[in-house]
Amino acid sequence: MKIIVLMENSAQEGLICEHGLSFYLEYRGGRYLLDAGECGAVLYNASKLGVDLSQVDKAVLSHGHYDHADGFSAFFRVNSAAPVYARPRITDPEIWAEKEYIGINMGMFCRHEKRFDLAEGPRDLADGLHLIPDRVKHEQSLVAETAEGLVVFNSCCHAGVVDILAQLKERFSGQPIRAVLGGFHLMGKGGTSTLGPAPEKVRAMAAALRDDLKVKDIYTGHCTGAPAYALLQEELGDRLHHLTAGAVYEFAD
Incomplete structure (x- = not known):
């Protein structure tokens, strides 16, 4: 399994960063896109990184926030076939009642x-x-079974990364959690x-990831924020890795 971070709040030299997140995955012969960032700059980074988005077979929207969804407008310009799998409430106005609207661009969606x-x-x-919904009504995890254990993507973990992983560990009984990737909000x-x-x-969250869930590697950034990342670093040491556009990770299928 190969993972390339196409978009993140930080970027390697020569790439664009934005407040958004996007992952490209190659898994057991298939090509997948998880989220597309906020403004379409994902196309530039993909080109620089040698990723042909026209060849993506399936795409996933983790949840209905603009910084993960709105870049799909650009993706659709270069890929005419891949469906985007999302939960039905990504456009539900009840989700955003009495809050600043940070949802999907409805013009793009329509x-x-x-x-x-x-x-x-x-x-x-x-x-x-697998796509596994969580208790946040428009959010879902992407879970890959690998020879090393479960590799879990939850782009913002609004339901709480510890609760999300605990439920997944129960669902996939007997399989360790090899890695988790995403923002922790x-x-x-x-x-x-x-x-x-x-x-x-x-x-306490770091201790639960390390001691209770025994997650081997934690890759985070985006909405985690710098102060929280520093605290996690103190607790998790070299288990913790900072997501950045251009990073490449591999796990045995």
Whole structure:
């Protein structure tokens, strides 16, 4: 299994960064895109990284926020066939009631509605590759079974990374969690330079990932935020890796 980070809040030299997230996956002969960032710059990074998005077989939208969804408008310009698998409530206005609207661009969605495959999970994209909904009504995890254990993607973990992984470990009984990749939504209201929860809660989360769930490697960034990442680093040491556009990770299928 090969993973290339196409978009993230930070980027390797020569690539574009934005407040968004996008992963390209090659898994057991299939090519997949998870999220597409916020503005279409994913096309530039993909080209620089040698990723041909026209050859993607299936795409996934992790949840209905603009910084993961709106880049699909650009993706559709270069890929005319791949369906985008998402939960049906990604466009539900009840989700955004009395909040600042940070949802999917509805103009984009209406123009390309036929490209979205909206159904409630769990669903299998391929043998060993699963979409599992969580308790946030528009969010889902992408879970890959590998020879090393489960590799889990949950782009923002609004339901809480520990709860998400605990439920997945119960569902996939007997399989260890090899890695988790995504943002942990620990930033404060002031953005990625601020801390949302109390420091002790971040440390407790790190301890649960390390000691209870025994996750071998944790790859995070995006909405985790710099202060929370620093706290996680203190607790997790070399288990923790910072996501950045251009990074490549591989796991044995």
